[in-house]
Amino acid sequence: MSRAERTEPVLYNRLAVLRAERDLSRQELAEGIGVNYQTIGYLERGEYNPSLDLALRAAEFFGLPVEAIFSRRPFAPMSAQLYPAPAPAGGGAR
């Protein structure tokens, strides 16, 4: 099911990034939160929205607040958050 076919709101997530950071396979993450590895793939592809219970289990697994993993708005890239663009020189109110 593509995002265009969906009727429910899209829930964005950082599962793929967090999994890559921790060098986890989908199977390992799936075993950690008690789902099928295909479900992890569909979550990462944005083709399935998790229940609150599953979202909390993922947050518990990664040791992060749930809003750090799931969001109703697209996430800004991690690099942009870690290294925000400097304010232009001479800019700002006088």
Add this chain to the structure above:
Amino acid sequence: MMSASRVRGSRIERLSRRSRRLIAAATMLGLPAMFGWSAFWQRTSVPSILWGPVSFVLIGVTLAGAFVLYRFVRDRADMPGTRLDERERQLRDRAWILSYQVLAVVVVLLGAAVVIPVLGVGSPVTIDAPAATAVALCLGVLLPLLPAACLAWLEPDPVEEP
């Protein structure tokens, strides 16, 4: 070393949604098409030698398709499905809803095929033993298969890497 059946099973599990939809549709249409072909063959001058091979192919489509669908779905279309995760349960429920919708359409079409000629045109409809047998066999074989076919129809493309 991985056994041949395991490899075959994993190939079936990796089927794309497009392929699965094709298989599901062919499976559900094979047996009714065989009865339709037999009725056509009886009423026309099609050579008898063609009846057997064509019927065999059409039944084979349903049997082979049923095998593939059951191997793909396994126990995921069953109730209560305690081993399923929340997404699989949600998909199973959608498959059952779709099954009922398909069944409702089939019942309405069968009813219309009987009622419209009688009430609309006034011509009698004869439901003889071969026709009743064909309907009963189609329902008996295809009805249990319908939830599995619907689940295979609905399941998105698989995730490649575990």
